[in-house]
Amino acid sequence: MRGMPELPEVETVARELREGSAARGPSVLGRVIARVTVRWPRQIAAPAPRDVEARLRGQKVLAVGRRGKVIVFTLSRDVMLVHLRMSGDLTVVPGEAPPDKHAHTVFQFEDGSELRFSDTRKFGKVWVVADAAAVLGALGPEPLDDAFTPAVLAERLQGRHRLLKPLLLDQAFLAGVGNIYADEALHLAGLHPQRLSDTLTQREVRALWKALRLALNDGLRHNGASIDWQYRGGGYQEVLRAYGRAGRECQRPGCTGRIRRIVVGQRSTHFCPVCQLKRGPGVDWVEAAARRSRRARRED
Ligand SMILES: [Zn+2]
Structure with a gap:
């Protein structure tokens, strides 16, 4: 990695x-x-x-x-x-x-x-x-600042028509988020990395806002993640839910999915295909429920 x-x-x-x-x-x-x-x-x-x-x-x-x-x-x-x-x-x-x-x-x-x-x-x-x-000067807002509210995030998402994952990595959109925290935040929010930014509902925007702050604050509390760069002393790599966990079980309570690795915008991306929905909740919840049901029948 x-x-x-x-x-x-x-x-x-x-x-x-x-x-x-x-x-x-x-x-x-x-x-x-x-x-x-x-x-x-x-x-x-x-x-x-x-x-x-x-x-x-x-x-x-x-x-x-x-x-x-x-x-x-x-x-x-x-x-x-x-x-x-x-x-x-x-x-x-x-x-x-x-x-x-x-x-x-x-x-x-x-x-x-x-x-x-x-x-x-x-x-x-x-x-x-x-x-x-x-x-x-060209950097986007700081995600942990008080001024970065759900309304600010909503406006910025609505103003673009881009896939969520590359958009979150764009430093002009939001400052400081990279591959690890983008994957973790999207997983926490239950959002597919290939969802289009201007299709999120108000509830989804709020979930993403909360998830970004939660992932970054958790990272800070662990002094960051020590993956393979020279950065030392962090502990967040021990509690990652999505990043670098391809093939492993999703940790969302009740989810039966496994984390999958795909490439989005030339960046390796980790997500759960069962609980991170691609289109609207309606269609995808049904599909996800159907997949779970098929899997349950196979295991019987
Ligand atoms: Zn899941």
């Missing part, structure tokens, strides 16, 4: 950098950047890699947050944004720590410690900009 850190994983990394943790070292807050070593220039999206040290020198880390899947460092003058992508990780270590050959960008602080951006697969990105909107 290939995964990428999503909202709960990125939020956990940001929190650990802010507060300090066993996995990520002491808090990064208050440290002042003295030098920047760039060993993989393509990791620096902005400014030009050769200018990044001059731009960052003397800037203090004032806050660490998250927007979508991006870690946001508020500095004295600029904002530094880090996208971990497939395999990125950030740690704060003492200057004398053993070198890490995957730490392609290293931010050295005045106190001798360093923030290392380690990235075995080299898909991660760093931006240093005056205004975060230059990079984050």
